[in-house]
Amino acid sequence: MSTVLSVENLSTFFKTDKGIAKAVENVSFSVDEGEMLGLIGESGCGKTTVAQSILRLIEYPGKVVAGSVYLNGKNLLKATDSDLTGLRWREISVIPQSAMNALNPVYTVGDQIIEAILLHDNVNKKEAVERTKKLLELVGIDGERWKSYPHEFSGGMKQRVAIAMALACNPKLVISDESTTGLDVLTQAQVISLIKNLQKKMNLSVILISHDLPMVTSICDRIAIMYAGNLVEWASTEEILKNAEHPYSKALLNATPDLSNPEREVTSIPGSVPNLVNIPTCCRFHTRCPYAFDRCRQETPEFKEIKPGHYVACFLEEEQNG
Amino acid sequence: MWKFVTGKLLQYVIVIMLMLTLNFLLPRLMPGNPLVFLAGEDVGFMTSKEKEAILEKHGLNDSIVQQYGTYLKNIFTGDFGFSYQQKRPIIELLKERLPWTMLLTGLGLVLSTIIGVLFGTISAWRRGTKTDANLLTMFMFLSAMPSFWVGMILVSVFSAQLGWLPVFGAESAWSNLKGMDRFIDIVKHLILPLTTLVLISVTSTFMIMRYSMLNVLGEDYIMMAKAKGVKEKVIKYKHAMRNALLPVATVFMLSLGFTLGGATVIETVFAYPGVGRLMFESVLSRDYPLIQATFLIITFSVVIANFLADLIYPILDPKVGKHNG
Structure with missing residues (x-):
């Protein structure tokens, strides 16, 4: 399988009054064709910043300070504005966080999908309308409702509209940024299975950003776990479930109830996420890690491959395996 | 509908x-x-x-x-009674004064709204930059000046010292100007009071537009439009401005209701024959029928403007109207 997206050593910092907030530092991962990658981590760990960096949506006071993002071989971070216009939506699109606010309230949902189609594909208005209707049908909404305004839809339907919009120009890669936030559990499950079905049907590559570990493990091929702006572990779902190496990954797995093993005790992770402003060189998890030793407080562990396809950033692993 | x-x-x-x-x-x-x-x-x-x-x-x-x-x-x-102080039927006085007031305050409202919206948009789009800070300071300064003072300064500079523009009135008296000449004469008389009116009223629109635009620019649908690859200009005018204009439209409609009441202070400073000055004169001379009539005109126009707002708002904001009709 060929690689669609590869992110290498991506760092995105934000200028604040108190100093530089290293929201994302040295993040590397890749997504294969037709693969669903789960990017997971707690709130504020930089998942959305990674997504926005890939999409080139970071604005002042934020800045991508290092790294590269290759989409089918083209470096997105070096692309000019006109290159970007061509790439956006045709190659890479996004289902945004809280789709409730992602639709412009004064235009019909159809107009907003048609806008994307007309912008990128050489079709006339009538064809665009036809395609919009088909897209809405695809996500389970009556095609004739393209003339409705966002406020005339329920939250779950708006989310479906956002998915239809993301697929408008047959993109290769779709980033779903916590797109089920604010929906009830039942609707969440429907939306997620819709994304999964469409992904299989259209052979899409998807980055599924979430903090819902059980959901991600149930549908994703590979999982990347983020903590406080760093990627701590990246492997296949099976490998993560069976042989998670990083203490944070293990703690995260223990913090979620397991339906197949209800006897197991759910344990929370003590402490809280460190402040990312002016954070010193260290392993960012050391303040909450039960196994932390001196080296963790002084150096940042390298994110490296310990087994084929299994990447971890932890000194423990090094100590154990030489 | x-x-x-x-x-x-x-x-x-x-x-x-x-x-x-x-x-x-x-x-x-x-x-x-x-x-x-x-x-x-x-x-x-x-x-x-x-x-x-x-x-x-x-x-x-x-x-x-x-x-x-x-x-x-x-x-x-159309019989509003008789003004004993002016010794004339009130409807005649209103017929005489209303057109001038509508010209001055109507044009003033339109101009200050356009200018406020334009600069408010620019300021919000470049928030945090020098342009934004300068515009903000300038408009705050404008709003801090009292209207009679601005009027007097303008008169003393452009009329008294430079002699470019007339000092008072809406047109030259007993001049018998016709057609284009009369139009130019009226415009010349209008410039100073209109400038004063725009200068002191533009800030509220600017502030509302800037704040509203800042809010809209932080919305997710603006980021979505960017991610879709929509051009900056289109985002600014089609996606952001259209939404940010809604509060401005509300204020515009409210002010529209008061335009027929004239601008009392400015009309008095420039001896402009509008309804505002008529009201001022009627209060001074305790001309009760006239006071009643001018107040009635203002209430009428406020009600009519509200009615217009009710009709126009559903067109501007699809969320309004259809459901509460």
Whole structure:
């Protein structure tokens, strides 16, 4: 399988009054064709910043300070504005966080999908309308409702509209940024299975950003776990479930109830996420890690491959395996 | 849609009737002899026969219901009564003053809205930059100046010292100018009061637009538009401005209601023959029928502007209208 997206050593910092907030530092991962990658981590760990960096949506006071993002071989971070216009939506699109606010309230949902189609594909208005209707049908909404305004839809339907919009120009890669936030559990499950079905049907590559570990493990091929702006572990779902190496990954797995093993005790992770402003060189998890030793407080562990396809950033692993 | 319009219309008819009734009752509830209001100080020198004649002439001997009927009939036939101080029917005075007021305040409102919206958009789009800071300072400075003072400064510079523009009035008196010449004359007279009006009223629109635009620019749909690859200009005007304009439209409609009341201070400073000055004069001379009539005009126009706003708002904001009609 060929690689669609590869992110290498991506760092995105934000200028604040108190100093530089290293929201994302040295993040590397890749997504294969037709693969669903789960990017997971707690709130504020930089998942959305990674997504926005890939999409080139970071604005002042934020800045991508290092790294590269290759989409089918083209470096997105070096692309000019006109290159970007061509790439956006045709190659890479996004289902945004809280789709409730992602639709412009004064235009019909159809107009907003048609806008994307007309912008990128050489079709006339009538064809665009036809395609919009088909897209809405695809996500389970009556095609004739393209003339409705966002406020005339329920939250779950708006989310479906956002998915239809993301697929408008047959993109290769779709980033779903916590797109089920604010929906009830039942609707969440429907939306997620819709994304999964469409992904299989259209052979899409998807980055599924979430903090819902059980959901991600149930549908994703590979999982990347983020903590406080760093990627701590990246492997296949099976490998993560069976042989998670990083203490944070293990703690995260223990913090979620397991339906197949209800006897197991759910344990929370003590402490809280460190402040990312002016954070010193260290392993960012050391303040909450039960196994932390001196080296963790002084150096940042390298994110490296310990087994084929299994990447971890932890000194423990090094100590154990030489 | 028609059901919505007629429903709203009915509401406003009720409001107008209530207003007219209040306007009718007010002078009758006030203490004192109506003769004093009608004839002024002279009432002390009148014989009882003369007094009786005046009461009879104004129908004040009729029953209150009859008086109310006559009052309504008069209002709807355009008879607002007689101004004793100016010795003329009030409707004539209004006909004379209203066009000038509409010209001055209407144009002032339109201009200050356009300028405020434009600079508010620029300021918000470049938030945090020098341009933003400069614009903000400038508009705050403008709003801090009192209108009569700005007017006087403008008159002293452009009329008194430079002699470019006329000092007062709406057009040159007894000049008999016709056509284009008269138009230019009117424009020349309009420039200073209009500038003053725009200068002191532009800040509120600017502030509302800037704040509203800042809010909209932080919305997710703006980021979505960017991610879709929509061009910056289109995002700015089609996606952001359209939404940010909604609060400005509300304020515009509210101000529109007050335009017919004129700009009292500015009209007085420039001796501009508008309704604002008429109101000022009528209050000074305790010309009650005239005061009543000018207030009535203002309430009428506020109600009409509100009605217009109700009609236009559903077009501007799809969330309004369809459901509460």
